[in-house]
Amino acid sequence: MLQIQENVSLKKFNTFGIDANARYFAEISHEDELAELFADPQWLNINRLVLGGGSNMLLVKDFEGLAIRINIRGIEHRISHDDVFVDVGAGEVWNDLVNFCVDRNYAGMENLSLIPGSVGASPIQNIGAYGVELKDVFASCRAFEIATGTFRTFSKEDCKFGYRESVFKTELAGQYIIVSVKFHLSLRPAINLKYGAIEQELINRGITRPSIEDVSKVVSSIRVSKLPDPSTIGNAGSFFKNPVIGEVQFRLLQGQFPDVVNYPAGEGQYKLAAGWLIEQCGWKGKTVGNTGTWKNQALVLVNHGGATGEEVYSLSSQIIDSVYTKFGVMLQREVNIIS
Numbered sequence: 001m002l003q004i005q006e007n008v009s010l011k012k013f014n015t016f017g018i019d020a021n022a023r024y025f026a027e028i029s030h031e032d033e034l035a036e037l038f039a040d041p042q043w044l045n046i047n048r049l050v051l052g053g054g055s056n057m058l059l060v061k062d063f064e065g066l067a068i069r070i071n072i073r074g075i076e077h078r079i080s081h082d083d084v085f086v087d088v089g090a091g092e093v094w095n096d097l098v099n100f101c102v103d104r105n106y107a108g109m110e111n112l113s114l115i116p117g118s119v120g121a122s123p124i125q126n127i128g129a130y131g132v133e134l135k136d137v138f139a140s141c142r143a144f145e146i147a148t149g150t151f152r153t154f155s156k157e158d159c160k161f162g163y164r165e166s167v168f169k170t171e172l173a174g175q176y177i178i179v180s181v182k183f184h185l186s187l188r189p190a191i192n193l194k195y196g197a198i199e200q201e202l203i204n205r206g207i208t209r210p211s212i213e214d215v216s217k218v219v220s221s222i223r224v225s226k227l228p229d230p231s232t233i234g235n236a237g238s239f240f241k242n243p244v245i246g247e248v249q250f251r252l253l254q255g256q257f258p259d260v261v262n263y264p265a266g267e268g269q270y271k272l273a274a275g276w277l278i279e280q281c282g283w284k285g286k287t288v289g290n291t292g293t294w295k296n297q298a299l300v301l302v303n304h305g306g307a308t309g310e311e312v313y314s315l316s317s318q319i320i321d322s323v324y325t326k327f328g329v330m331l332q333r334e335v336n337i338i339s
């Protein structure tokens with residue numbers, strides 16, 4: 001029988017370590033429990049928060065609704081010639097899955113090593129790092145539609161993946177709960193060293209013909225050196241998206257700031273490094289009350305201990321204002337704001 005708890009602290013369920021309570025809390029370990037939960041109409045008419053690892057959200061205050069923590073486990077894998085299909089419960093830890101695949105030489109997700117969070121959340125913002133995105137290894141996902149109590153399979157096209165975007169964040173936001181994700185990997189590694197730092201680190205280690213395990217190890221060590229470990233210092237990774245701007249705005253900006261860090265994003269668009277913009281406004285490593293930005297990466301907001309969600313949110317607004325004032329570029333939050 002599914003248990004609904006009341007007034008549960010979400011502190012250990014969000015990597016920012018914000019001490020906010022959920023009015024109601026349910027943990028789902030099997031997809032059938034979702035039908036059981038929503039058979040009671042009171043949960044259809046209340047605010048809901050689906051929780052994976054809580055590594056991409058900021059709880060601004062107590063959540064006056066039902067928090068649903070997804071803990072559906074299981075990994076099944078099947079090989080067909082050089083193709084590998086891995087079907088994974090939404091509650092599996094993302095990096096455990098990466099390790100499972102790397103250990104078996106199933107190639108494709110090694111550049112996504114050490115990203116915190118659950119498998120079920122990975123399609124929500126089409127997680128990405130070091131030149132690879134979730135969509136590159138995604139085959140399909142199975143999701144529960146809350147309003148109808150039925151399950152639907154989403155293909156890659158259905159998900160409308162974009163830069164840190166999917167249909168689950170836009171037109172279908174809040175309507176589906178992902179219960180499993182199927183990945184398409186390969187037994188023939190196509191090593192992706194698009195991001196120079198990986199190649200350089202492999203050279204430093206004297207590795208000329210890297211295996212996917214080498215890539216995974218190098219990515220993990222670069223990440224550890226750059227990003228704060230949420231178990232030591234609360235954070236949710238990059239707080240803002242890298243802004244993408246058009247050619248005209250970019251040329252004007254470059255005229256004024258010749259060093260502006262940018263990457264061509266196709267179709268005459270340019271992606272700017274949000275971390276650089278924030279750093280230029282003097283925010284890097286700055287502490288404001290119990291919160292601040294990370295000393296090695298201004299894009300990461302941190303909880304120095306005891307920060308409230310409101311404090312972190314207010315800092316993020318100040319950063320957005322100062323970047324806009326200096327560069328005329330409006331930053332967007334990548335982290336989901338739960339208020």
Ligand SMILES: Cc1cc2nc3c(=O)[nH]c(=O)nc-3n(C[C@H](O)[C@H](O)[C@H](O)COP(=O)(O)OP(=O)(O)OC[C@H]3O[C@@H](n4cnc5c(N)ncnc54)[C@H](O)[C@@H]3O)c2cc1C
Nearest residue numbers: 050052053054055056116117118120121127128178236237
């Ligand atoms: C140190 C650090 C580094 C990071 N680096 C990266 C990075 O390199 N690249 C990157 O893309 N991200 C990065 N992130 C962000 C984060 O790891 C990812 O967004 C991750 O996918 C979030 O997973 P989660 O389970 O913690 O999601 P949560 O924070 O629990 O949830 C995120 C969103 O997804 C929804 N959701 C969660 N599970 C489900 C489900 N089963 N069905 C429907 N909706 C669901 C939630 O309601 C919420 O809106 C980083 C975070 C940290 C703390």
